[in-house]
Amino acid sequence: MATLEIRDLHVSVEGENGPKEILKGVDLTVKQGETHAIMGPNGSGKSTLAYSIAGHPKYTITGGTVILDGEDVLEMEVDERARAGLFLAMQYPVEVPGVTVSNFLRTSATAIRGEAPKLRTWVKEVKEAMEALKMDPSFAERNVNEGFSGGEKKRHEILQLELLKPKIAILDETDSGLDVDALRTVSEGVNRVRESGQVGTLLITHYTRILRYIKPDHVHVFADGRIAESGGPELADKLEEEGYAAYVKGGTSE
């Protein structure tokens, strides 16, 4: 059973006045089959946690460890982390001009699976996954994220989640910018993957509304670069009522 263990993780970014510490000692364990929601106010460091685990070059790890199944994730290149079973659904995925979705998906699947998927089964697999996410077939021939609406970008991220079948999926504000219908569609996609029991999910969100569709086993409140409180689903209900005021200096969340 795959386990992601984050221990005392410290991360800083280069700021105008030198390095600024964003993560100040994060401890978290995510096991395959579990769903953890990380909730917190803007600027608390939630996204930094996501991108640091994925290996974005902007973030410098200054302390702590991230271990996936006994392997040191922080020693791996970005692509190695993905092949080891980590997946990050991004809040703002970038455009890749000239590369079609279809080409991109097949290249990724080949890299992750270690061999090119058989063409016939692959085409069927992609088609079904796209239908389930209510994506038009013409989508496959568009360039990656080029001219995509906010909702299309999110569906495309979840499409990859379904096809790449990671051990640990980090969903960074997947709910942001989605209307109710799109949120339901995308959540259903995430739930299909979760139901396999093969993925540990780290759901990063500011709002509780996605938790109506994706039920977490654990809820963590993130504030000022660390986990301030952990609990069960009831903690989300409490946040829904009280907001983040209790966790933020000065009592405001923005």
Added chain:
Amino acid sequence: MADVQNIPAGATTTGSIAVAAESTVATRMSAPPSFDVADFPVPHGREEEWRFTPLERLKGLHDGSATADGAIKAEVDAPEGVTVEAVGRDDARVGKAGTPVDRVAAQAYSAFEKATVISVPKDAVLAEPVRVRLHGEGGTTFGHTVFDIGAFAEAVIVVDHTGDGVRAANVDILVGDGAKVTFVSVQDWDRTAVHTSQHNALLGRDASLKSVVITFGGDLVRIHPRVNYGAQGGEAEFYGLYFTDAGQHQEHRLFVDHSVPNCRSHVTYKGALQGDDAHAVWIGDVLIQKAAEGTDTYELNRNLVLTDGARVDSVPNLEIETGEIVGAGHASATGRFDDEQLFYLMSRGVPADLARRLVVRGFFAELVQQIGVAELEERLITKIEEELEASV
């Protein structure tokens, strides 16, 4: 404690775009067109037409010090009906398509011994391309080639440059009334070669030309494709593809002269750059003269900068002297294969080198298809792959 600087050095890039100051195509040149090299002052490098070119790497082509001491092996595959002649400067077809506009072009014109005239007769529709293979064997050579395509003929011409040497040679393409010509010039030189060439096309009534310029090799390559319309209804398409590596200077200067009514032109040039001091220059001059009502023109230059240290100068320049036109536009963009794109692809398990290949293939794919010469498509794709294999 670990370092997560996973992005390979050189993945961030800086491209630059220079935009021409307002000035007319003619007055920007330091001398009027002429067949005589003596009519051009020796350039210093500050002249508008020379400001991007490293003169010191021209091996004396610009200052009269280059002498014809080299050798080039020429092979011509001429399909049935196509004639090949060696003629003197006094032949009426030589220089008919255009006059040298800068000192190196005039130098080539003044220095060649015999011009080669390759003629496709009237009404002939060639099943096979005319192939010209020029293989540099070192030293400096001058040349002049005229392709004379008869009325209503259809031909594909592929001129291939390989080997090493310093080559200054102009090309004239005479496209007869109603004729259709695809002219391809491939610069696949060795890394140290120097090549300058002015391509002059003159289009007859309702004639069409597709010019394809592909530059991979050389230390310095400077190609100057130009079109003049001799009568109404002419249509010229210009496609260009270049892959500029560390230290290479590849310059493409286009000039479309819309002097008669109801002609079309369309320019698409795309280049990728990688490595220190890779320098690509694209100049796209389009002039729509007062008489050229009904003109339809569009030009596009796109560059993809793959690494740090490469430089692009892209200067579109559209001058319109009449408002009675169908359309006129230009676009120039230099994009970078940046850290965020690399991160995104790598975060999907794709290794850095494959990620770069994916993006470059995608960048060129449409252009390769537009060229529409099957044998060339395959070669181009292979060549692009090779360039990427060798990437820094």
